[in-house]
Amino acid sequence: MPRIGEEHAARRREAGHGADFLEALARGLAVLQAFGPERRQMTLAEVARAVDLPRATVRRALHTLVVLGHVESDGRLFRLTPRVLRLAAGYLGASGVSTVLQPLCERLAAEAGGPCSAAVLDGAEIVFVAYGRPRLMLNVSTMVGSRLPAFCTALGRVLLAHLPEAESAAALRPFPVTPRTETDPARLQDLVAAARAEGHALVEQEAELGFRSLAVPLPRQDGRVVAALNIGMPMEGETGEAFRARWLPRLLQEAAEASPLLL
Incomplete structure (x- = not known):
């Protein structure tokens, strides 16, 4: 798994996103977009593999999305909720x-x-x-x-x-x-x-x-x-x-x- 600090800062510089680019928001959106017809529900490890991010980072993103109501979990598997349609x-x-x-x-x-x-x-x-x-x-x-x-x-x-x-x-x-x-x-x-x-x-x-x-x-x-x-x-x-x-x-x-x- 990639390390977030230097590697992601380097990716941001290479992509030309600029200093105002919000990495945490980008990671949260990447987690949302990882779900789809072929991946309707996933474990934490599966989401982390899908977005190529550390499990700790994905855990925080998923927790935030669960709190906001965009994702639900049975304790093991995560899936999108209808609120995403908003x-x-x-x-x-x-x-x-x-x-x-x-x-x-x-x-x-x-x-x-x-x-x-x-x-x-x-x-x-x-x-x-x-x-x-x-x-x-x-x-x-x-x-x-x-x-x-x-x-x-x-x-x-x-x-x-x-x-x-x-x-x-x-x-x-x-x-x-x-x-x-x-x-x-x-x-x-x-x-x-x-x-x-x-x-x-x-x-x-x-x-x-x-x-x-x-x-x-x-x-x-x-x-x-x-x-x-x-x-x-x-x-x-x-x-x-x-x-x-x-x-x-x-x-x-x-x-x-x-x-x-x-x-």
Whole structure:
């Protein structure tokens, strides 16, 4: 385990965080972010390994989070509580993106008969901020707040396309999500460039086998892209080109109507 003092001070200097950077807060947030679908509950030792911090430091962070109500424990295992959702609710309420896009996604999902979602970019991942699905589609796990890799999703490629090229290339961290996932960095950069030039991205079976997704950017009033909108469908029934021809005009129409409402 690393020693906190000199090593963390050196990391802070190298990262350029500055003298006002609050290390204790950063460690507490790291502990919160260690939990997820693959790590729903953990022991103290498991959390310490996940965040690469000394057990004594993690013990204090967990104790503080338990006192604040964000984490609960049975004496051995720690898990998040619903109070953590207040953090996400603060973002969703303050940005207004979810408020604008949730009704849009529900309307498009009902029309398309398949899931419709909106997402924002967070580093190398997309985060869903709105999600709609047909009433008869029961077995769908993707919901607001969940994450996927940006490089292999239509939403992600559209969002990466509106970053500076160097920043976009740095966010491409490919790995095989499915046997159809494109993992060649040069080819991925070409696909992102194509999304930039064409104003949309179509991805088939790279994030989920048997599933295709079409996405367009969502710019706000000043032209900056702040989110992306997509429709997804099973591969059966029509070609990718037919799917694109049918749904791209609708996505572009909805994006044009939503953009003036995004702040």
